[in-house]
Amino acid sequence: MQLRYISVPALIAEAGGDPWAINQSLQAGSPLQISDLAEAFHNAGRCTAEANAAFEQARNRFDAAWNHQDGDHPINDSAEVQRLTKSLGAQSLQLPKIGVDLENIAGALAEAQKTAAGQIANLEGQLQQLDDFIGQAVEMEKDVHLTADDRAALDAFIREREDDAIHDTQAALARLQSTRNGYSDCLQKSLATLRADGYDPAALEPVDAQAKPEQIQIPPPDTKPEDVKRWWDSLSQQQREQLIAQHPPELGNLNGIDTVSRDAVNQAVMNDDIARVESVAAQNHVPVEQVTQHPEQYGLAPSAITRYNNAMQTQKGLKTDSDGGKNPVFLRTYDPEAFDGRGREAIAIGDPDKADNTTVLVPGTGSSVRAGYLSHRDGLNVYNEARRADPGKTNSVVVWMGYHAPDSAFDPQIGQTTLAREGGGLLAGDVNALAVNHQGTSHVTVIGHSYGSTTVADAAAGSGMHANDVVLVGSPGTDLAHSAADFHLPEGGHVYVGAASSDPITHLGGVQGHLPGTGVTIGLGNDPAVEGYGSTRFRAEAPGLTFPLKDHSSYFTPGNESLFSIADIASGHGDALAHDQMTAEHRGTYWLPDEFDPETLRRGTGGHYH
Numbered sequence: 001m002q003l004r005y006i007s008v009p010a011l012i013a014e015a016g017g018d019p020w021a022i023n024q025s026l027q028a029g030s031p032l033q034i035s036d037l038a039e040a041f042h043n044a045g046r047c048t049a050e051a052n053a054a055f056e057q058a059r060n061r062f063d064a065a066w067n068h069q070d071g072d073h074p075i076n077d078s079a080e081v082q083r084l085t086k087s088l089g090a091q092s093l094q095l096p097k098i099g100v101d102l103e104n105i106a107g108a109l110a111e112a113q114k115t116a117a118g119q120i121a122n123l124e125g126q127l128q129q130l131d132d133f134i135g136q137a138v139e140m141e142k143d144v145h146l147t148a149d150d151r152a153a154l155d156a157f158i159r160e161r162e163d164d165a166i167h168d169t170q171a172a173l174a175r176l177q178s179t180r181n182g183y184s185d186c187l188q189k190s191l192a193t194l195r196a197d198g199y200d201p202a203a204l205e206p207v208d209a210q211a212k213p214e215q216i217q218i219p220p221p222d223t224k225p226e227d228v229k230r231w232w233d234s235l236s237q238q239q240r241e242q243l244i245a246q247h248p249p250e251l252g253n254l255n256g257i258d259t260v261s262r263d264a265v266n267q268a269v270m271n272d273d274i275a276r277v278e279s280v281a282a283q284n285h286v287p288v289e290q291v292t293q294h295p296e297q298y299g300l301a302p303s304a305i306t307r308y309n310n311a312m313q314t315q316k317g318l319k320t321d322s323d324g325g326k327n328p329v330f331l332r333t334y335d336p337e338a339f340d341g342r343g344r345e346a347i348a349i350g351d352p353d354k355a356d357n358t359t360v361l362v363p364g365t366g367s368s369v370r371a372g373y374l375s376h377r378d379g380l381n382v383y384n385e386a387r388r389a390d391p392g393k394t395n396s397v398v399v400w401m402g403y404h405a406p407d408s409a410f411d412p413q414i415g416q417t418t419l420a421r422e423g424g425g426l427l428a429g430d431v432n433a434l435a436v437n438h439q440g441t442s443h444v445t446v447i448g449h450s451y452g453s454t455t456v457a458d459a460a461a462g463s464g465m466h467a468n469d470v471v472l473v474g475s476p477g478t479d480l481a482h483s484a485a486d487f488h489l490p491e492g493g494h495v496y497v498g499a500a501s502s503d504p505i506t507h508l509g510g511v512q513g514h515l516p517g518t519g520v521t522i523g524l525g526n527d528p529a530v531e532g533y534g535s536t537r538f539r540a541e542a543p544g545l546t547f548p549l550k551d552h553s554s555y556f557t558p559g560n561e562s563l564f565s566i567a568d569i570a571s572g573h574g575d576a577l578a579h580d581q582m583t584a585e586h587r588g589t590y591w592l593p594d595e596f597d598p599e600t601l602r603r604g605t606g607g608h609y610h
Contacts (some may be wrong), residue, residue, distance in 0.1 A: 270334055367405075419451075454478060497528045
């Protein structure tokens with residue numbers, strides 16, 4: 001292309017980007033060298049018929065697009081294969097799979113190069129023709145016999161051709177950016193697959209034509225959610241999509257990033273954790289249980305098994321809460337190795353960024369990701385009943401397994417406040433962050449069950465948690481909150497309490513002291529169901545035959561008084577409790593001792609649905 005009248009730098013400035021630079025960055029890649037490396041891996045391993053077919057298909061794609069030769073070969077195929085063979089040990093079936101992944105990259109790059117070269121050739125042909133037209137007009141303007149109208153017409157013609165050149169460049173830029181983005185997406189997915197397969201693709205960097213924008217620095221975990229949101233909003237759509245495709249684990253747990261994006265990242269990380277173990281089992285033709293029981297025999301660390309087991313529990317939880325695909329579910333938090341492998345995760349039923357009513361459910365003793373809490377239907381039951389309580393409003397229930405709860409009734413920490421106070425800080429951070437990404441106004445209810453109610457109380461009284469209403473069910477005590485006023489709820493907010501008279505855990509409140517010589521607090525604090533605490537108590541008696549431990553776990557059972565009342569509160573209609581005759585007298589009312597519970601005089605009822 002030899003332009004005499006059209007300025008390429010001016011075109012780039014007017015178009016807002018350089019299509020030639022994009023093409024040059026793609027052409028700098030060396031698909032043949034990647035393809036050669038792919039073949040080396042393919043030949044080094046034990047190939048099944050399926051692996052051979054996959055490799056052949058990928059090689060055909062490359063051959064169809066490749067039409068020129070590379071120069072020097074910066075990748076030492078033999079050294080790369082030897083390095084990974086030694087790393088993978090007996091997993092020789094993995095090598096052909098890596099070969100297929102590499103061949104797919106080579107094919108995608110070759111296709112992108114061929115497409116981009118054609119787009120640039122087309123643009124340059126258009127510009128050359130326009131430049132020739134302008135040249136002809138310039139020559140015609142040299143005629144001294146031209147009238148003023150003819151000269152004006154020629155000037156207009158030249159301006160129109162210049163505008164055509166700008167528009168053609170802009171269109172070519174868009175097409176090349178699309179080609180580049182398509183290849184980049186394919187490359188990032190393939191690189192992630194390679195890493196999951198055990199291959200570090202760093203050796204490809206000189207030849208894979210990967211876009212090398214400035215490194216996107218992810219904020220540290222303790223960054224304020226408001227600052228995280230500003231950072232996330234400052235990124236281009238392409239940068240956000242790139243980060244989501246790469247799915248670094250720390251990204252999905254950052255408060256301040258929208259729920260949909262966090263879910264995409266966290267579910268991708270979860271799927272990697274599952275695929276890592278299952279692919280090893282498949283390659284070695286052994287059951288997954290064999291790999292999880294003896295990971296060292298298959299080159300896996302114990303942490304990989306921890307992640308796999310908790311990923312499977314999370315997957316079950318997502319399935320439970322989706323209720324057969326009826327409900328949208330989002331994995332807001334995913335940290336399967338947290339709390340010594342107990343896991344720290346949160347599943348949202350419905351999008352809390354858009355819901356009119358958002359409820360956060362905090363479980364108690366014996367709950368963890370590892371123990372399977374996420375598969376319980378407590379959150380789903382609250383979600384379903386709250387939707388029925390006010391069908392005109394949208395709802396979200398966040399099942400928050402975000403702290404280290406006591407492991408069992410025999411855990412020495414069950415009578416201490418340490419875990420509740422530490423968990424309260426984490427809970428306050430997550431609850432307060434909901435407002436940062438929420439669109440419009442929202443009514444936020446935080447529910448704590450059993451030891452989780454102590455954690456909720458400490459989050460409000462000790463860590464500044466902001467909620468409209470709080471619900472405490474099966475509470476053993478509220479530690480730092482000595483009364484409802486210590487929850488610091490906004491005007492119109494209430495502390496609601498559900499305490500079955502037959503639930504022995506709710507009679508533990510009131511006794512608290514310090515272990516001499518330590519900073520440990522023994523006893524979990526005041527009973528929020530007593531007269532004078534300042535709470536609103538609702539009916540929570542279980543119907544039928546009562547059993548102490550069963551009744552402690554019946555607060556979220558469909559049809560029970562408790563769930564019906566909770567749904568009124570979660571849907572923003574706590575004032576409906578009195579109308580629905582669901583309020584209950586406090587313990588110690590009528591100047592009687594706090595140990596006296598008037599609810600013992602009443603039988604529980606069932607069949608309560610909105």
